[in-house]
Amino acid sequence: xxxxxxxxxxxxxxxxxxTNFTCSFPSSNFYALHWYRWETAKSPEALFVMTLNGDxxxxxxxxxxxxxxxxxxxxxxxxxxxxxxATYLCAVSSNTGKLIxxxxxxxxxxx
Amino acid sequence: DGGxxxxxxxxxxxxxxxxxxxxxxxxxxxxxxxxxxxxxxxLRLIYYSQIVNDFQxxxxxxxxxxxxxKKESFPLTVTSAQKNPxxxxxxxxxxxxxxxxxxxxxxxxxxxxxxxxxx
Numbered sequence: 197x198x199x200x201x202x203x204x205x206x207x208x209x210x211x212x213x214x215t216n217f218t219c220s221f222p223s224s225n226f227y228a229l230h231w232y233r234w235e236t237a238k239s240p241e242a243l244f245v246m247t248l249n250g251d252x253x254x255x256x257x258x259x260x261x262x263x264x265x266x267x268x269x270x271x272x273x274x275x276x277x278x279x280x281x282a283t284y285l286c287a288v289s290s291n292t293g294k295l296i297x298x299x300x301x302x303x304x305x306x307x
Numbered sequence: 308d309g310g311x312x313x314x315x316x317x318x319x320x321x322x323x324x325x326x327x328x329x330x331x332x333x334x335x336x337x338x339x340x341x342x343x344x345x346x347x348x349x350l351r352l353i354y355y356s357q358i359v360n361d362f363q364x365x366x367x368x369x370x371x372x373x374x375x376x377k378k379e380s381f382p383l384t385v386t387s388a389q390k391n392p393x394x395x396x397x398x399x400x401x402x403x404x405x406x407x408x409x410x411x412x413x414x415x416x417x418x419x420x421x422x423x424x425x426x
Contacts, residue, residue: 200349228412239311240397242414285350294365295415297342297349 198222198290202298209276210306216272217301219286223267230295231260231271232285240285243271276305309334313398313418320392320425328383328421330398337403339381340415343367344395353396356381357403385423392425 201220209215219229228247234240244253249264257274273280283300290296311332320326332339338357342350352365356375370389375381381400385392399415 230414232415232417237419239417239419240415242416245412245414247412287350289412294352294355297351299347299349 198296200286200288200296200298202286202301204301206302208304213276214274215276216270219269219298221267221288223264225290226264227289229262229269230287233282234285235282278305278307281305311398311400311416311418313421318421318423322425323387325384325386328396330381330418331379332400334400334416336400338401340399341383342397392423396421
């Protein structure tokens with residue numbers, strides 16, 4: 197089974213700080229990478245789906261990059277706000293077609 | 308508004324009893340999925356369905372069963388054969404893009420989940 201690793205497991209930052217976390221995956225048989233944000237008491241919400249090496253996507257203050265050759269993706273949050281507090285999930289699809297999720301990175305932004 | 312509804316939010320059962328978790332979507336999505344979350348682990352795929360009257364086992368299907376009689380509905384039954392049923396269960400759906408598996412490049416839409424406790 198494809199192994200997707202996210203780091204760090206948790207993160208505490210001050211409001212206004214910029215931060216980033218990592219999703220690592222085997223580079224062979226890669227099809228797509230998904231990022232989701234999961235706020236407490238809500239359902240996970242899709243942020244980005246990326247498929248091509250070098251892809252960069254942006255949504256407001258959040259952006260993501262993808263390196264399929266070395267098997268990693270970074271999620272960046274610029275100027276963190278308390279409402280960014282959530283668990284960020286990475287999921288990767290390989291040639292099996294199934295989405296495999298990492299354990300998530302839990303971000304807490306202190307006002 | 309379109310979305311996915313899971314019910315109930317909390318479910319309590321005695322060991323040895325089967326229990327069915329409901330998942331309904333009005334997004335007109337072909338593909339539906341069931342995931343399980345345990346502390347410290349990523350979401351793990353239980354079953355998925357790309358089309359009505361068809362479904363496939365995911366990575367942890369043992370002790371579970373599903374049906375897909377309608378496009379909108381994908382109920383999950385946790386049977387007494389499931390050794391560790393206490394967990395948080397998430398249902399999701401996505402458009403099927405015509406590839407072997409819809410979630411390849413289509414984002415998943417999730418429900419709010421059902422927390423099952425078996426004692």
